[in-house]
Amino acid sequence: MPKFIRTVEDATIRFAGDSGDGMQLVGTQFSETAASTGIDVNTFPDYPSEIRAPEGTLYGVSAFQVHVGSKKVNTHGDVVDVLVAMNASSLKVNIPRLADKCIIIADMSGFDTRNLKLAGYEDNPLKSQDLSNFKVVAVDIEQEVKKLLKGSNIAPKVIKKTRNFFALGLTLWLFDRSQEHALRWLSRRFANEADILEANTRALQAGYDYAQNSSLLDFQYKIEHIGLEKGTYRNISGNEAVALALVAASQKSRLPLFLGSYPITPATDILQYISALKRYGIKHLQAEDEIAGICSAIGAAYGGNLAFTTTSGPGLSLKIEAIGLAVMTELPLVIINVQRAGPSTGLPTKPEQSDLLQAMYGRHGEAPLPVIAARSAADCFDSAYEGARLALKYMTPVIVLTDGYIAQGSEPWKVPLIAELPDITVKFHDDPATFQPYKRDPETLARMWAIPGMQGMEHRIGGLEKQDIKGNVSHDPLNHQKMTELRKAKIDGIASDIPDAKILGPDQGKLLVLGWGSTYGAIRNAADIMQNEGHQISHVHLRHLHPFPENLGTLMDRFEEVLVPEMNLGQLQIILQSRYLRKVEGLHKVQGNPFTASEIVEKISSMLH
Amino acid sequence: MKTLLDEILQTTQSVPAYEAKDFKPDVDVRWCAGCGAFSVLSPVQRFLPNLNLPKEKIVFISGIGCSGRFSYYVDTYGFHSIHGRPIAIATGLKIARPDLSVWIATGDGDCMSIGGNHMIHAARRNTDLNIMLFNNEVYSLTKGQASPTSHPGQITKSSPLGSLEDAFNPASLALGSGAPFVARGIDKDRQMMQDLFEKAAKHKGFAFMEIYTNCVIFNDGAFEEYTRKGIREDHTLMLEHGKPMLFGKEMDKGVRLDGYTPVVVNLRDGEYSENDVLVHNEKDSTLAFILANMTYHESLPRPIGVFLDLERPSYESRVEAQINAEIEKYGEPDFDGLLKGKSFWTV
Ligand code: SF4
Numbered sequence: 001m002p003k004f005i006r007t008v009e010d011a012t013i014r015f016a017g018d019s020g021d022g023m024q025l026v027g028t029q030f031s032e033t034a035a036s037t038g039i040d041v042n043t044f045p046d047y048p049s050e051i052r053a054p055e056g057t058l059y060g061v062s063a064f065q066v067h068v069g070s071k072k073v074n075t076h077g078d079v080v081d082v083l084v085a086m087n088a089s090s091l092k093v094n095i096p097r098l099a100d101k102c103i104i105i106a107d108m109s110g111f112d113t114r115n116l117k118l119a120g121y122e123d124n125p126l127k128s129q130d131l132s133n134f135k136v137v138a139v140d141i142e143q144e145v146k147k148l149l150k151g152s153n154i155a156p157k158v159i160k161k162t163r164n165f166f167a168l169g170l171t172l173w174l175f176d177r178s179q180e181h182a183l184r185w186l187s188r189r190f191a192n193e194a195d196i197l198e199a200n201t202r203a204l205q206a207g208y209d210y211a212q213n214s215s216l217l218d219f220q221y222k223i224e225h226i227g228l229e230k231g232t233y234r235n236i237s238g239n240e241a242v243a244l245a246l247v248a249a250s251q252k253s254r255l256p257l258f259l260g261s262y263p264i265t266p267a268t269d270i271l272q273y274i275s276a277l278k279r280y281g282i283k284h285l286q287a288e289d290e291i292a293g294i295c296s297a298i299g300a301a302y303g304g305n306l307a308f309t310t311t312s313g314p315g316l317s318l319k320i321e322a323i324g325l326a327v328m329t330e331l332p333l334v335i336i337n338v339q340r341a342g343p344s345t346g347l348p349t350k351p352e353q354s355d356l357l358q359a360m361y362g363r364h365g366e367a368p369l370p371v372i373a374a375r376s377a378a379d380c381f382d383s384a385y386e387g388a389r390l391a392l393k394y395m396t397p398v399i400v401l402t403d404g405y406i407a408q409g410s411e412p413w414k415v416p417l418i419a420e421l422p423d424i425t426v427k428f429h430d431d432p433a434t435f436q437p438y439k440r441d442p443e444t445l446a447r448m449w450a451i452p453g454m455q456g457m458e459h460r461i462g463g464l465e466k467q468d469i470k471g472n473v474s475h476d477p478l479n480h481q482k483m484t485e486l487r488k489a490k491i492d493g494i495a496s497d498i499p500d501a502k503i504l505g506p507d508q509g510k511l512l513v514l515g516w517g518s519t520y521g522a523i524r525n526a527a528d529i530m531q532n533e534g535h536q537i538s539h540v541h542l543r544h545l546h547p548f549p550e551n552l553g554t555l556m557d558r559f560e561e562v563l564v565p566e567m568n569l570g571q572l573q574i575i576l577q578s579r580y581l582r583k584v585e586g587l588h589k590v591q592g593n594p595f596t597a598s599e600i601v602e603k604i605s606s607m608l609h
Numbered sequence: 610m611k612t613l614l615d616e617i618l619q620t621t622q623s624v625p626a627y628e629a630k631d632f633k634p635d636v637d638v639r640w641c642a643g644c645g646a647f648s649v650l651s652p653v654q655r656f657l658p659n660l661n662l663p664k665e666k667i668v669f670i671s672g673i674g675c676s677g678r679f680s681y682y683v684d685t686y687g688f689h690s691i692h693g694r695p696i697a698i699a700t701g702l703k704i705a706r707p708d709l710s711v712w713i714a715t716g717d718g719d720c721m722s723i724g725g726n727h728m729i730h731a732a733r734r735n736t737d738l739n740i741m742l743f744n745n746e747v748y749s750l751t752k753g754q755a756s757p758t759s760h761p762g763q764i765t766k767s768s769p770l771g772s773l774e775d776a777f778n779p780a781s782l783a784l785g786s787g788a789p790f791v792a793r794g795i796d797k798d799r800q801m802m803q804d805l806f807e808k809a810a811k812h813k814g815f816a817f818m819e820i821y822t823n824c825v826i827f828n829d830g831a832f833e834e835y836t837r838k839g840i841r842e843d844h845t846l847m848l849e850h851g852k853p854m855l856f857g858k859e860m861d862k863g864v865r866l867d868g869y870t871p872v873v874v875n876l877r878d879g880e881y882s883e884n885d886v887l888v889h890n891e892k893d894s895t896l897a898f899i900l901a902n903m904t905y906h907e908s909l910p911r912p913i914g915v916f917l918d919l920e921r922p923s924y925e926s927r928v929e930a931q932i933n934a935e936i937e938k939y940g941e942p943d944f945d946g947l948l949k950g951k952s953f954w955t956v
Contacts (some may be wrong), residue, residue: 020746036952054663104881125807185952207835228956230956231955231956232953232954232955233956234949234953235953244947244948245834247948248944248948251944253613255612255614256612256614256705257702258701258705260701277947279932279938280944281610281932281942283705285701285704287730291697292694292726292730295694295697295700295701295727296697296698296704298701299698299699299700299705300702302698302701302702303706304613304705304706321691322691325690325694353911367632371827415948415949417945418944418948428613428617430617434624451614452667452668452702452706453614453618453661453665453706454618455663455665456665457665458664458684459687460686460689461682461687461688462671462680462687462688462689462690463690463691465856472636473636484830534709545674554788
């Protein structure tokens, strides 16, 4: 069958099916294959909050989206170019996402009367005119794998479960990718289950061959190599990146690592990941509640560990009182908040950026602390590592914000060597003669640190206000003013220890798009589009939200207008306006899914006209 | 894997010959004169030299309440934390630093109310912590409200018409949560307290000590039945391992089991002898439940002493064992390899 080659810069493929259809698995396989064969990848899993919703239902659809490209793709893709739909419901819920001429690879076995009814279709859409905008490739995958494995001793249940690998084979051919990565994974995963290994291996190959021979698929995508700089790469999700960052920071600081945490979506992966690292000497406590999560971390920090706690919005609220204690006792602590849509339980599996004000101000008393936000899955590593650096250098709790989008999404990451990471040197005070618990380093204002077990420096700390330098309990009004101001000055001073905000685009002009956190990809792509069209716009993306980079104010002054797109109702906008006393325009989205580049382009265009 | 802590913390060192005064820091103790808490502080300071640990290895962690000040009053490392959380903080510290001897000063509000969740889970988990629950049956630092151990009908500032709630029985709660060491002490009996602390220190695991401490301001006399000479003999049962459960001025009364129900028998009228009386066994958890259950029964003496003293592996020792087994299995960790993961590629 002769095929055309269609060269594209990028394309988005979405695997959708029932929760039990293994879409997350093949989506991951596809993205790892793509990344390891030299094209850029950005992924996002999209699954229901029910664990196993009833089969075939609209709300039980689980999807995994992969955006691939020959240059940095930055997002998981605004619209879908190829949809794999394993049943009628997964087609129906995804129609609004499809690009014109989208290829729909549909498993006909998921479009029987029962499935059509569950999806609310009266007629089979695959046979009607409804999909005439798209290119439908309908395959009865169940029949194909049954035919393929007929006569083998493999159980029918196992055979039926190979549908996802057949679909993976199809898509690998469509994107001209080899099956090698998936085959390696299968032989590792099912090393001891020969029949499952055989069934899936053959289904994968059959899917690949089917596509090659099919008259329905008359072209193959061609995507040029991205041309990455030399190095070792892997795919990484934001949650994994956070865990590895803390591990690396513990190695770099030479302090043992401790995690105190309570399970909460979408942060739980970090706890699970860390809990499997005992062979690296890493300790954790799955605590009885969020409060014990942070308190146990404070206890471990008091004992000289690099301690961290992980949570999401509602959990951060529960930890707030203890954060005040960490501020008061000036102990190093990293608090990872994987934001989700709130308030309350909200949309627990969907991302939002609505905890910024909570992170900045959600405390009793004057209790400033550094706030950092990660912009992408891979950037979660650098951000969490920076959080650990600041916590240890300045003896302070630090809040690192990520969100469900980048925490669960993944992208290729250039793996650093621990030896090459920024320095984190911890020095405990080792001279009893000069030890005073609240004596400060004149440069950083960090207090002296001596931990239990160190001779001759026994001292008491706690939540009551402490006398400057000596650290005894003090109710002296002037001392409280002084200590409050010192704690603030210490955090403000961090501004001189962080890089200036970097401008992407001209350093002055009509419009500055200022972003933070996971909106990076969509803003970046929107800015690219506008800049390519010759518009005078620039993009700044903040990692440090408190304190701000020193140049931020003057940088904003060089633009006529500033636009802050955020997945909230204008939280950074409020902070910038009050801090710099200037008008800032907002673009607000709280729909449980990230911005698309086109939404931002539209807003920029309207502001420019 | 050596860490910075391995370098700065000496592992072998001789322990100086301390005296009680070595554990008194140079600060004023600010409890009211006559407060029961003094009667806990001084046996603590007197027993610490016997702990045979350098003082920098000892940590006192406290919560909020009058008992919360305790950590400032012992010259070791100390951490005065927030309301209800000292056990949670101590749990992290002990897991991170099994080399430390960790003591907690908490109160009936701190431990039984706002911090109740931490207390029951720490008991279940069996982290090696020594809990001193200062039970004065009232919120004292906030000036006199009903607490979870206040008795029904108790008049306090927040229950002016009498408390409508039943009281927690801390010993039963601790046993029910799986605490392997459960005891009850009483502030007036300093020698007994000192012995109790020594026993708790020896116990490797969660040691829970409820200590009746009299608040002279907001609930004075709450424990008089068990402390005043001439009365207490008939109202307390001093538990001693291996000894029959006798009490009374003349030690002529005993506790006997009728079915599963403890009853008081008189040894003078000839019907029962010492042989009919229960013999205390600190290793018997069923008996411990029965003894704890005697609390608040008008007709029964109040048991004081060690209810249960069992050993089972502490949480932090299990953590260490799991880590060691993993390192044994996989060898020296390769951190750069961890960062790379299993599916990596090179460009
Ligand atoms: S109020 Fe009661 S408990 Fe508090 S210090 Fe005074 S006597 Fe002791």
